[in-house]
Amino acid sequence: MHKRSLFEQVGLLGRAAIDVIEALGRSALFLMHATFGRSGAGGGFQLLVKQIHSIGVLSLPIIVVSGLFIGMVLALQGYNILVSYGSEQAVGQLVALTLLRELGPVVTGLLFAGRAGSALTAEIGNMKSTEQLSSLEMIGVDPLKYIIAPRLWAGFLSMPLLAAIFNVVGIWGAAMVAVDWLGVYDGSFWASMQSSVDLYDDVVNGAIKSIAFAFVVTWIAVFQGYDCEPTSEGIGRATTRTVVYASLAVLGLDFILTALMFGDN
Amino acid sequence: MSDSNDYAVTLKGVSFKRGSRSIFNNVDIRIPRGKVTGIMGPSGCGKTTLLRLIAAQLRPESGEVWVNGHNLPQLSRSELFEMRKEMGVLFQSGALFTDLDVFENVAFPLRVHTKLPDEMVRDIVLMKLQAVGLRGAIDLMPDELSGGMKRRVALARAIALDPQILMYDEPFVGQDPIAMGVLVRLIRLLNDALGITSIVVSHDLAETASIADYLYVVGDGQVLGEGTPEDLMNSKNPRVTQFMKGLPDGPVPFHFPAPDYRNDLLGRR
Amino acid sequence: MQTRTLETGVGLFILAGMLALLLLALRVSGLTVSTNGDTYRLYAYFDNIAGLTNRAKVTMAGVAIGKVTAIDLDRNSYTGRVTMELEKRVDNLPTDSTASILTAGLLGEKYVGISVGGEEEVLKDGDSIRDTQSALVLEDLIGKFLMNSVNKAKEE
Numbered sequence: 001m002h003k004r005s006l007f008e009q010v011g012l013l014g015r016a017a018i019d020v021i022e023a024l025g026r027s028a029l030f031l032m033h034a035t036f037g038r039s040g041a042g043g044g045f046q047l048l049v050k051q052i053h054s055i056g057v058l059s060l061p062i063i064v065v066s067g068l069f070i071g072m073v074l075a076l077q078g079y080n081i082l083v084s085y086g087s088e089q090a091v092g093q094l095v096a097l098t099l100l101r102e103l104g105p106v107v108t109g110l111l112f113a114g115r116a117g118s119a120l121t122a123e124i125g126n127m128k129s130t131e132q133l134s135s136l137e138m139i140g141v142d143p144l145k146y147i148i149a150p151r152l153w154a155g156f157l158s159m160p161l162l163a164a165i166f167n168v169v170g171i172w173g174a175a176m177v178a179v180d181w182l183g184v185y186d187g188s189f190w191a192s193m194q195s196s197v198d199l200y201d202d203v204v205n206g207a208i209k210s211i212a213f214a215f216v217v218t219w220i221a222v223f224q225g226y227d228c229e230p231t232s233e234g235i236g237r238a239t240t241r242t243v244v245y246a247s248l249a250v251l252g253l254d255f256i257l258t259a260l261m262f263g264d265n
Numbered sequence: 266m267s268d269s270n271d272y273a274v275t276l277k278g279v280s281f282k283r284g285s286r287s288i289f290n291n292v293d294i295r296i297p298r299g300k301v302t303g304i305m306g307p308s309g310c311g312k313t314t315l316l317r318l319i320a321a322q323l324r325p326e327s328g329e330v331w332v333n334g335h336n337l338p339q340l341s342r343s344e345l346f347e348m349r350k351e352m353g354v355l356f357q358s359g360a361l362f363t364d365l366d367v368f369e370n371v372a373f374p375l376r377v378h379t380k381l382p383d384e385m386v387r388d389i390v391l392m393k394l395q396a397v398g399l400r401g402a403i404d405l406m407p408d409e410l411s412g413g414m415k416r417r418v419a420l421a422r423a424i425a426l427d428p429q430i431l432m433y434d435e436p437f438v439g440q441d442p443i444a445m446g447v448l449v450r451l452i453r454l455l456n457d458a459l460g461i462t463s464i465v466v467s468h469d470l471a472e473t474a475s476i477a478d479y480l481y482v483v484g485d486g487q488v489l490g491e492g493t494p495e496d497l498m499n500s501k502n503p504r505v506t507q508f509m510k511g512l513p514d515g516p517v518p519f520h521f522p523a524p525d526y527r528n529d530l531l532g533r534r
Numbered sequence: 535m536q537t538r539t540l541e542t543g544v545g546l547f548i549l550a551g552m553l554a555l556l557l558l559a560l561r562v563s564g565l566t567v568s569t570n571g572d573t574y575r576l577y578a579y580f581d582n583i584a585g586l587t588n589r590a591k592v593t594m595a596g597v598a599i600g601k602v603t604a605i606d607l608d609r610n611s612y613t614g615r616v617t618m619e620l621e622k623r624v625d626n627l628p629t630d631s632t633a634s635i636l637t638a639g640l641l642g643e644k645y646v647g648i649s650v651g652g653e654e655e656v657l658k659d660g661d662s663i664r665d666t667q668s669a670l671v672l673e674d675l676i677g678k679f680l681m682n683s684v685n686k687a688k689e690e
Contacts, residue, residue, distance in 0.1 A: 046537070049544050057547045096562050131360035135419075138320055138354045139374045139426075140346045161551025168554040171562060190561070195598075196643075197563040198589060207555070 027223045034148040034222075047150040055116045055151070056158030062115055063108060063162045064169050070107060071170030074098055075177040079184070088178075089188035093196040095174040099167045100197065100206040101262070106254050108163040109213035113246035116158075117221035120151055121242040124225025125235035133226075148222055155218025156211070163210035205261045212253060217246040273298040273430055273462040274319055279328030281314060288314055290486040291328070301456050301463040303477030305470065306484045307508065307517065312466040313357075315483070316432050319464070320354055321345050333429065350378060353423030357435045359415035361407040367394070367418050368403045374425045393421040397451060413444025420451060430462045431455070437469040449476055470509065474498075482508055484517075572622040573600065574659040578633040578646070583614040584669035586635050591645040592618050599624045602646060618646065628653040634667035644669060 078094040124147065127133050133143040171193075178184040197203070221242045228238035274296040281289040288311040296302045306312055317323040318330055321337040330337040335348060361370050371390045375381060381389070394400040397417040407415060416436065423431060433452065437445050453476045456463045467473045474480065474494040482490045482497065482505050490497055490505035497509055507515035523529070580586075583605060592600040600620035608615045616633075630651030635644055648663075657663070 049541055052544045052547065053540050057543045060547065100558070100562070127363075130358050130363075131356040132362055134317075134322060135354065135356055135360035137322060138349055138352065139377065139422075140349045141377050142346065158547075161548065161554070164551050164554035164558060167562075168557050193562055195591070199559055199563040201589070203555075203558050203563050 023227075026227065027219070030144070030148075030223055030226065031152075031219055034144045034152055044150065047146070048153055051150045051154035052158055055120070055154045056162060059112060059115045059158070059162060060165070062111055063166050066107065066111060067166035067169035068173040070103060071095060071099065071173030072177045074103075074170070075174035075182075079178060079182050088182070088184050090192050091174070091178045091184060092189040092191075092193035095178075096171055096193040096197050097202060099170045100202045102254070102258075104163050104167040104170065105206055105209035105213055106250060108159065108166045108210060109217055109250035109254075110247055112155075112159050112162065112214070113217045113221070113243055113250065116155065117217050117242050117246050118239045120155070120218070120221040121225040121228070121239045122235055124148070124151075124222060125228040125230070125238050128226065128228065129230035129232070129235060148226060151222055152218055155221070156214050159214030159217065160207055160210045163213075164207070167206070201261075208261075209254065209257050212257060213250050216249045216253060220246045220249060271298060272296060273333060274464070275329075275331040276318070277329040277331070279318065279330060280326045281311075281318060281323065282326050283314075287486055289318075289325075292483070292486070292488055294481055294488060296462060296464055297479060298462050299456075299460050300478040301452065301465060301476050303473040303480045304464065304466045305468060305473055305480060305482050305508070306489075308468060310484045311486065312468075312483065313434055316354065316434055316464070316466050319430075319432065320349065320352060350426055351429045353426070353428035353431045355416065355419050355423050355431070355433045355436060357438060359407075359412075359419040361410075361415055361419055361422070363407050366404060366406050367399070367410075370407070370418060371422045371425055374422065378426060389425065390421075393425055394418075396424070396455070397421045398447070411444075413440050413447065416440075416444075416448065417451070420455075424455065424459070424461075427459065428461065430464070432464045432466070434466050435468070436465065437467055437472050445472060452476055470511065484508070573619040574622055574625070575603075576618050576620055576627075576657055577660075577662040578616045578618065578666050579608060579611060579613040579662065579664070580616060580633075580635060580666050580668045581613055582668040582671060583616060583635060584644070584671050586616065586644045586646070586669065590643065592620060592648065593645060594624065594648045594650070599648075616646065625656065627657045629655045629657055629661070630665060631657065631663060632665045632667060633663045635669035637670065 074095045075091055078091045079088055082088045082090055082094070124133075127147065133147065136143045136146060175186070175189060179186040179189055224238040224242045224245070225235075228234045272295045274294075276292055276294040279289055279292045279294075280287070292315075294304075294315075304312055304315060314323065318325055319332065319337075321330070321332075321340070324338055332348065333351060335344075337345065337348070340348060361367075362373065365373065368387075368390055371393055372386050375386050375389060379386075391400055391403075394403060397420050399414060399417055399421065402410065402414065402418070407418070410418065436448050436452070440448065449472050452463060452465065455461060465473055465477060477494060480492065480494055480497050481488055484504065489508075490500050490502050492500070497505055500506055500509070504516045506512070507517060513519050586602065586605060588602055588605065590602045591598045592602060600618055602616055603619050604617035606615055606617075607613075620627075627648065628651040630653045632649045632651065634647050634649070636647045637644055651665070
């Protein structure tokens with residue numbers, strides 16, 4: 001009896017592994033079809049604009065507000081520590097590097113997963129459960145191209161822009177706190193920033209990170225919606241999965257990218 | 266050859282499995298051209314699956330699905346999308362695109378598949394909406410419509426491209442008697458006026474029997490009976506009789522399989 | 535009408551994003567140094583480069599005129615070889631110029647400072663600066679200071 005249950009457990013493990021690999025394969029195929037297929041329905045540009053609006057523009061308030069506060073907090077905390085070494089002008093450098101290299105892409109990725117990712121999953125799941133996807137198919141329009149592709153591209157495009165806006169707003173918030181409130185000399189604030197921030201190493205690498213996160217988060221969100229069980233519980237579960245998987249993917253990928261970009265410095 | 270002329274859809278020896286559960290086992294169904302055919306059966310017997318097999322949204326495990334002289338499982342993805350232009354489906358929930366208004370919903374198939382000028386699209390949409398009696402609702406959004414109106418708009422959309430085959434998935438579920446009466450009349454009317462082959466999948470006995478020229482009763486993955494509504498009413502098959510007369514107990518038992526009642530109450534297992 | 539406002543919103547959004555990228559490039563990273571093509575290369579050999587890193591500034595009279603692009607060990611002389619890219623417009627460095635490794639502030643980063651010599655001839659692409667002054671290593675300094683005080687104690 002004992003031996004058999006062990007055997008079953010091994011079987012279960014194998015089954016779980018097969019399920020995971022199957023899901024990965026399905027999602028990769030899905031991505032290929034959606035991004036590289038020819039758009040059948042006309043007005044692809046219109047669809048893209050509409051999606052950039054609902055994915056990018058509507059995420060703007062949360063990005064701007066959190067960017068502002070994160071920049072302000074960084075400046076305040078950094079100042080309190082740096083002032084005891086007498087080098088409070090380095091707060092500009094601290095804030096800029098932290099935002100550009102890490103917090104900008106990562107926090108934007110997390111917020112994007114929570115705001116736009118969950119909305120995408122719920123929207124597509126809802127379309128699936130109300131048979132809108134099936135009825136598109138019956139009309140002879142491939143839902144991968146009409147529904148999925150514009151959303152994928154809108155996500156890929158929007159998130160790097162959101163991350164850049166986040167960074168700028170954050171640095172602006174930090175400058176407000178450090179220069180206007182705490183009285184750091186603004187010349188040395190910007191000078192310390194400019195002398196330490198490198199266009200390629202910091203700005204471009206940060207942008208690459210945000211592009212990678214955009215890719216992963218949008219892919220996960222859209223696939224979870226498309227693959228979900230078309231019931232209200234199924235959509236709820238898929239939305240939760242989107243936020244969890246996307247957040248973990250952002251953090252994990254961030255470590256890998258950081259190690260590749262800054263590890264051998 | 267005459268087969269494909271008399272029958273718009275022919276299923277030959279179709280089997281379909283979902284996971285390890287067998288839903289259809291070697292089913293043969295022939296849908297006569299230009300008639301209203303009802304496919305009936307208890308809930309959860311796979312009626313919707315049958316529609317999806319005909320619409321080639323699902324592939325059968327084995328067997329052939331012939332639609333207008335094409336064997337669907339053998340067609341490529343792009344050929345299937347071509348084939349589907351000849352079919353229309355009215356889904357259970359209507360499945361209107363929630364971000365488009367009524368006009369754009371009905372115009373959608375025309376915009377995708379034709380390059381007609383805008384005025385012509387508008388005329389066609391108005392004609393189709395007039396046919397379902399909702400020309401006045403042209404500017405409304407789907408969430409401003411009642412359930413019955415949604416289905417009528419969806420019907421207008423399904424006939425926008427003048428399909429040869431029109432399928433209805435549970436058209437009567439959750440409708441008030443008036444909306445139901447309207448739909449029954451519309452289905453019959455469209456069938457006779459446009460010469461469409463109609464397939465109505467439903468478990469609403471009275472309504473389906475009142476419009477169908479021919480009926481199939483499916484259950485347990487098989488065709489239990491077929492014939493005109495009168496034939497089936499007088500059927501000798503106890504399973505068909507139970508369904509047609511709505512008897513609570515019969516070959517389909519009232520009780521889910523359970524251990525002996527008395528033993529169970531006394532706690533003996 | 536509704537699509538019009540939608541399109542305007544999206545346009546503004548993309549514009550804002552682009553502007554943000556531009557600001558990051560110009561204002562934050564101070565896009566100035568390192569435009570390839572108009573630089574030339576010099577080498578300097580130091581006994582101890584102690585903490586100098588790639589991309590460190592190269593300055594003259596406090597003005598940044600280039601950056602360090604590579605640091606490696608010269609096998610023959612057992613010294614650290616620092617490769618520097620200098621701007622083409624500063625092409626009048628005399629051959630006896632001095633390079634020293636300096637520190638910005640007490641705890642700041644290391645950089646290379648070049649002081650001008652007096653020769654007529656100037657350094658060209660691929661030349662080396664022979665006269666160098668190594669980085670200030672705190673441990674050595676403390677060691678020297680201790681030796682001094684020990685010696686003084688002996689003398690007394």
